[in-house]
Amino acid sequence: MKALSIILLALIPATTLMAQSAEEIITRMERNQVHDTSRMEGRLIINDRFGSRTSSFISYARGADDALIEFTSAGERGQKVLRTRDEVYLFYPDAAELIRLQGAALRDSMLGSDVSYEDMTGNRALLDNYRVSLDGEETINDHPTFRVKLEARGRNVAYPRQTIWVDRELFVMRRAEQFSANGRLLKEVEVKETMEVSGLTFPSRMVIRDVLKRNSSTEFVIDKAEVNISLPRNVFSLESLRW
Amino acid sequence: MKFLVRLATKNLWRYGRRTLITAAAIALGLATYVLLDSMLVGADEESVRNLIWYETGSARVMHPDYWAERERAPLRHVIEDPDSVLDALRSQDVAATPRTTFSGELIVWRDPFPEDGSLLVHVTAIDPETDGRVYRFDQWITEGRPLQAGEPGVVLGSWLAEDLGAEVGYPLIISARSRYGARVTIDAEVVGILNSPNPVINRGGIFLPLDIADLYLDMEGAVTQIDLRFADYARVEGPIAELKQLPALRDLEIADWRLLGADYIAMMEADSVGSGIILFLVFVIAAVGVSNTMLMTIFERTREIGMMRALGMDDRAIRNLFLIEAAGIGLIGAAAGILLGALGNIPMVRVGIDYSAMFRTMDAGYRSTGVLYGAWVPSTFVIAALMGVALAVIVALVPTRRALRMDIPRALSRQ
Amino acid sequence: MISVTNVQKQYRDGDTTVHALRGVSLSIEQGEFISIAGPSGSGKTTLLNLIGCIDTATAGEISIDGRAVAGCGKRELAAIRREKLGFVFQSFNLIPVLTAFENVAFSLTLTGTPDAEARERTMRILDEVGLAGMEDRRPSQLSGGQQQRVAVARALVKEPTVVLADEPTANLDSRTGHAILELMVEMNRRHNTTFVFSTHDQMVMDYARRLTMLHDGEIVSDERRSA
Numbered sequence: 001m002k003a004l005s006i007i008l009l010a011l012i013p014a015t016t017l018m019a020q021s022a023e024e025i026i027t028r029m030e031r032n033q034v035h036d037t038s039r040m041e042g043r044l045i046i047n048d049r050f051g052s053r054t055s056s057f058i059s060y061a062r063g064a065d066d067a068l069i070e071f072t073s074a075g076e077r078g079q080k081v082l083r084t085r086d087e088v089y090l091f092y093p094d095a096a097e098l099i100r101l102q103g104a105a106l107r108d109s110m111l112g113s114d115v116s117y118e119d120m121t122g123n124r125a126l127l128d129n130y131r132v133s134l135d136g137e138e139t140i141n142d143h144p145t146f147r148v149k150l151e152a153r154g155r156n157v158a159y160p161r162q163t164i165w166v167d168r169e170l171f172v173m174r175r176a177e178q179f180s181a182n183g184r185l186l187k188e189v190e191v192k193e194t195m196e197v198s199g200l201t202f203p204s205r206m207v208i209r210d211v212l213k214r215n216s217s218t219e220f221v222i223d224k225a226e227v228n229i230s231l232p233r234n235v236f237s238l239e240s241l242r243w
Numbered sequence: 244m245k246f247l248v249r250l251a252t253k254n255l256w257r258y259g260r261r262t263l264i265t266a267a268a269i270a271l272g273l274a275t276y277v278l279l280d281s282m283l284v285g286a287d288e289e290s291v292r293n294l295i296w297y298e299t300g301s302a303r304v305m306h307p308d309y310w311a312e313r314e315r316a317p318l319r320h321v322i323e324d325p326d327s328v329l330d331a332l333r334s335q336d337v338a339a340t341p342r343t344t345f346s347g348e349l350i351v352w353r354d355p356f357p358e359d360g361s362l363l364v365h366v367t368a369i370d371p372e373t374d375g376r377v378y379r380f381d382q383w384i385t386e387g388r389p390l391q392a393g394e395p396g397v398v399l400g401s402w403l404a405e406d407l408g409a410e411v412g413y414p415l416i417i418s419a420r421s422r423y424g425a426r427v428t429i430d431a432e433v434v435g436i437l438n439s440p441n442p443v444i445n446r447g448g449i450f451l452p453l454d455i456a457d458l459y460l461d462m463e464g465a466v467t468q469i470d471l472r473f474a475d476y477a478r479v480e481g482p483i484a485e486l487k488q489l490p491a492l493r494d495l496e497i498a499d500w501r502l503l504g505a506d507y508i509a510m511m512e513a514d515s516v517g518s519g520i521i522l523f524l525v526f527v528i529a530a531v532g533v534s535n536t537m538l539m540t541i542f543e544r545t546r547e548i549g550m551m552r553a554l555g556m557d558d559r560a561i562r563n564l565f566l567i568e569a570a571g572i573g574l575i576g577a578a579a580g581i582l583l584g585a586l587g588n589i590p591m592v593r594v595g596i597d598y599s600a601m602f603r604t605m606d607a608g609y610r611s612t613g614v615l616y617g618a619w620v621p622s623t624f625v626i627a628a629l630m631g632v633a634l635a636v637i638v639a640l641v642p643t644r645r646a647l648r649m650d651i652p653r654a655l656s657r658q
Numbered sequence: 659m660i661s662v663t664n665v666q667k668q669y670r671d672g673d674t675t676v677h678a679l680r681g682v683s684l685s686i687e688q689g690e691f692i693s694i695a696g697p698s699g700s701g702k703t704t705l706l707n708l709i710g711c712i713d714t715a716t717a718g719e720i721s722i723d724g725r726a727v728a729g730c731g732k733r734e735l736a737a738i739r740r741e742k743l744g745f746v747f748q749s750f751n752l753i754p755v756l757t758a759f760e761n762v763a764f765s766l767t768l769t770g771t772p773d774a775e776a777r778e779r780t781m782r783i784l785d786e787v788g789l790a791g792m793e794d795r796r797p798s799q800l801s802g803g804q805q806q807r808v809a810v811a812r813a814l815v816k817e818p819t820v821v822l823a824d825e826p827t828a829n830l831d832s833r834t835g836h837a838i839l840e841l842m843v844e845m846n847r848r849h850n851t852t853f854v855f856s857t858h859d860q861m862v863m864d865y866a867r868r869l870t871m872l873h874d875g876e877i878v879s880d881e882r883r884s885a
Contacts, residue, residue: 155425212416246767253755550751651707
């Protein structure tokens with residue numbers, strides 16, 4: 001019986017073992033980074049050829065699907081972005097106008113940053129969209145990491161290939177690269193700082209670069225975070241956009 | 244009546260100078276009208292030709308849902324099996340070529356380009372083998388060479404190339420989405436620069452071989468459109484009705500150039516309202532000039548009118564006499580105006596007027612890059628002639644009637 | 659032949675009503691050579707215009723050849739002028755673009771006289787008024803006296819009931835004026851055509867065989883003289 005187990009184990013190719021562990025790595029990372037509920041305050045610092053500008057925001061999130069971002073800085077005060085499973089809505093207080101983003105509009109940049117509305121869905125539920133494999137180990141900014149390769153399962157995934165470096169101890173993302181179908185690097189995400197709240201560690205300062213654009217980067221900073229708290233009902237509903 | 248015509252002719256002759264001045268005003272107005280109309284019709288003809296030859300073809304076959312979303316150039320609604328459509332079209336002897344239009348971002352980097360930049364664009368993927376059956380680009384490639392199948396090369400419109408600082412041999416990246424939404428990048432090289440007579444193409448044209456687009460965009464042989472050119476390129480109703488009978492095209496839509504170039508057509512229509520106003524102003528100015536001299540002429544002859552009435556001539560006959568005189572002036576003016584317009588139109592048709600500097604900087608909507616040629620429009624000459632005569636008669640009517648309303652003793656005592 | 663019965667004519671001149679004629683009655687017989695005279699504003703021209711059917715009376719009756727003028731429409735009045743009346747104006751009023759012949763023939767053209775007949779009558783009258791050989795000249799190529807002869811010929815060629823002449827000598831020197839008056843006397847004698855003048859020129863009055871004086875719109879004297 002024991003012998004049989006050993007034989008069976010031996011028959012399973014090494015790659016499978018690696019893959020399983022890669023999935024585990026991603027699962028553990030997502031457990032850290034995707035919260036049942038959260039409320040965060042942060043800033044978006046956009047650097048491009050026009051200079052640097054900062055937008056502050058408060059965000060609410062529930063699981064991988066629902067998020068609401070409300071901008072609080074002077075220039076865009078009251079602007080809101082609501083994301084549910086399938087849709088993204090924008091609300092502009094000046095015009096009291098509600099815009100539903102569909103199709104290609106989701107690819108537009110948010111506030112001129114290197115982040116598109118579509119990207120907001122980016123790291124969620126990775127295993128649904130990607131086949132993952134462990135590609136090796138590497139030290140990133142003094143943190144030992146697993147290098148995990150992601151290969152899109154379908155042809156409809158925005159970034160057909162990604163590489164994510166996951167901290168071996170904390171299981172938090174340290175770095176990510178996103179590629180086009182034919183392998184050109186499109187975006188780089190570098191995690192500068194992490195934060196621990198209620199035993200969960202997640203990036204609190206990231207720099208995102210659109211490699212094609214050069215000379216531009218977006219820094220994403222979380223100043224304050226609460227996780228697994230109770231959120232008011234209807235936060236992720238259209239009515240909430242018009243408070 | 245014969246007597247009236249004779250008398251009118253003599254009067255025209257006697258008041259020769261005034262006849263000439265009045266006729267000259269009419270002639271000038273009509274010549275302006277003829278030349279303006281020639282220019283507008285010429286611009287329209289040229290624009291339609293350039294629209295069809297470089298931009299829309301005579302008509303386009305596409306997925307029925309494509310049209311509503313064309314602004315985004317979606318790859319969702321495509322012609323899955325272009326070959327069967329092309330075969331069917333070939334059997335009808337219709338010139339056709341497959342194309343795929345997609346939206347993307349054109350990315351250029353400093354060195355060799357003058358600076359980093361990106362631009363939202365519509366890219367047109369063409370079949371280098373068959374595109375020439377419908378469109379006429381190859382002769383307008385001013386630098387480099389046409390596209391070749393299988394190579395990731397692009398041909399850029401000349402103004403776009405100039406704006407980007409692009410030259411033949413420069414590398415660039417087209418960032419787009421595949422048919423299914425995945426991000427793709429196409430590394431390509433500028434192989435040619437196109438300076439066509441169509442400003443829309445020069446301003447924004449980006450062309451890529453169809454097979455390259457097919458590969459990168461995951462099209463699996465599908466295309467967004469099949470463009471057609473009919474023997475008589477602008478006449479589409481008959482051929483389209485015939486093509487709609489073909490089984491291979493049953494589930495597809497055929498849009499003609501009027502729909503495809505709707506922005507231009509709308510502009511042309513708005514323009515014809517504008518030119519109608521201009522032509523009306525020309526008419527009004529001529530009318531004012533003519534009515535002034537006509538008023539003087541009739542006013543000066545008040546006593547003569549009084550005398551003729553005293554001698555028992557019918558008011559109607561007197562009015563006819565003056566209207567015949569006016570018509571005579573109109574006729575002379577019309578003849579001179581048409582002659583002048585025709586003479587002026589010869590260089591306009593042969594040499595044209597060079598607007599290139601203007602069209603480069605402003606988007607007038609005309610599909611023409613430089614020299615606009617006039618056109619011969621026989622109906623305009625006829626209309627101009629009729630207008631000249633009508634104008635003269637109409638402006639003579641009022642002062643004549645006024646002179647005839649005056650009582651005879653008053654008219655006779657007028658110095 | 660011409661009867662004027664209690665004719666009044668008023669017209670408005672700004673705010674005031676001018677009584678040009680205040681009840682004038684006059685009867686003119688075939689072949690008379692009558693001068694209506696008076697100072698300016700006496701109403702003589704008004705009276706001539708009424709008889710000439712180029713003006714209409716405010717009240718009263720005028721009849722020509724037994725035909726009452728009052729109540730006639732514009733076209734009927736034009737027909738009366740065309741067929742029964744001849745005019746000679748102070749300032750000749752020839753059509754400048756027509757020759758002497760054509761100016762005279764114009765009268766006949768209006769009455770629809772056949773060309774051949776018109777031509778013959780025109781040549782004859784031109785001969786009578788002393789313009790033989792000048793028929794192809796235009797007014798600008800004729801002297802004042804010659805132009806007035808053309809005007810007289812134009813008035814006479816249609817053989818009217820009456821020739822109305824408003825100050826026919828005013829624009830002529832006295833010698834030429836005499837000649838024109840002599841011509842009219844001669845025509846009156848030869849054709850028995852009635853002539854009615856309006857004038858304040860003593861010379862014209864001297865030629866008249868009947869002199870009717872108007873003053874302030876009323877007849878103050880009406881005398882017949884033997885020739």
